[in-house]
Amino acid sequence: MSVRETLFGKTDNTKIQILRNAVVEGIRYCTNIALLWLLTDKLLGSSYLAVSTAIASLLAGLLNYALSAIWVFHKTEKKAGKSLLQFAIFTLIGAAGLAINIGITTLLTNCCDVYYLISNTIAQVVVFFFNFFMRKKIVFERGAGE
Numbered sequence: 001m002s003v004r005e006t007l008f009g010k011t012d013n014t015k016i017q018i019l020r021n022a023v024v025e026g027i028r029y030c031t032n033i034a035l036l037w038l039l040t041d042k043l044l045g046s047s048y049l050a051v052s053t054a055i056a057s058l059l060a061g062l063l064n065y066a067l068s069a070i071w072v073f074h075k076t077e078k079k080a081g082k083s084l085l086q087f088a089i090f091t092l093i094g095a096a097g098l099a100i101n102i103g104i105t106t107l108l109t110n111c112c113d114v115y116y117l118i119s120n121t122i123a124q125v126v127v128f129f130f131n132f133f134m135r136k137k138i139v140f141e142r143g144a145g146e
Contacts, residue, residue, distance in 0.1 A: 010074040014136075020072040021132050024064060032060035065090050073140035086139050093134045097127040 001009075006016055039052035065087050069076050076083075101123040108119035 017072050017136065018132060021068065022128070024067045024072055025128060027067065028060045028064040031063055032056050035059055061091060061094065062087075064094075068135065069140070073136065075140045090135055090139050093131055093138065096134070097131045100130060101127045 035056035104123035108114040
């Protein structure tokens with residue numbers, strides 16, 4: 001497989017999809033942080049941190065979904081209703097991943113006396129794979145709503 005095919009070709013190869021997903025997650029993270037900073041520091045102020053966080057998370061999540069559908073899994077829906085359902089399930093899986101992240105971080109930090117940044121890094125790795133495989137199987141392979 002050529003570099004061009006690896007980067008841009010349609011593939012069901014899980015290893016390539018994981019690599020692409022890592023890039024997408026990096027883009028999502030950077031987008032989220034940049035939007036959060038812009039909204040909080042430059043537009044709304046720290047009094048509206050919750051609003052800034054919600055907007056940044058939603059917009060980064062939309063970008064994450066679009067890049068995952070188009071580049072990682074090559075699954076785009078023609079029907080708006082099905083796309084909305086896919087996005088909703090994609091987001092619910094992300095919320096479950098967040099709960100797992102909080103649980104692992106809290107458990108390792110409070111019960112095992114692991115430094116919280118290390119705990120969170122471990123949790124992020126677990127959640128990365130959880131989100132990837134759940135989204136692959138439920139949202140993009142089987143197709144949400146089928």
